């Protein structure tokens with residue numbers, strides 16, 4: 001299946017930053033690349049990115065690309081903001097679908113929201129609807145997730161940390177895997193190891209030599 005991840009905005013998008021200067025894009029892109037890595041551990045998955053580190057890719061360009069590639073699912077990743085740039089107490093996580101309430105998108109949004117709340121412990125603001133461009137103009141299942149508030153001091157601190165970004169990525173990847181019944185790539189054929197202990201180094205070296213002659217990989221650990 002084809003999945004498109006969309007880190008909202010770009011590095012230089014004005015205003016999209018926390019009162020202490022973290023750019024929203026820093027969080028968005030980091031969560032998106034971590035989610036891409038995680039999703040690539042599943043079979044038959046191709047992950048595309050809608051954004052670019054070079055510029056704020058216009059929304060039309062993002063949704064045109066998704067439609068042209070005919071991806072199965074589109075997830076737009078954001079951090080929220082409330083008010084006019086000062087710290088305030090608005091907080092929590094919410095996931096958006098289009099007001100026409102497409103059933104597949106609703107199911108995916110519920111899974112993402114549930115996993116995010118479970119993994120981050122933040123306040124559950126629920127599933128919401130909005131006529132956002134990326135939800136309206138995409139022809140496939142599309143959701144937009146707001147992973148906490150940049151204008152909330154505690155949440156802004158979380159949004160900066162690698163561990164919080166990873167948790168958000170895990171929640172998103174897990175939800176997509178659940179929704180589409182994705183199977184993990186196998187870890188390759190099984191391997192068996194034997195460990196032998198000697199009192200004398202010489203004896204260990206002798207066995208190591210014999211094993212190497214027979215074509216096995218052997219290592220001596222003191």
Ligand SMILES: [Zn+2]
Pocket residue numbers: 008009016024078079
């Ligand atoms: Zn945003």
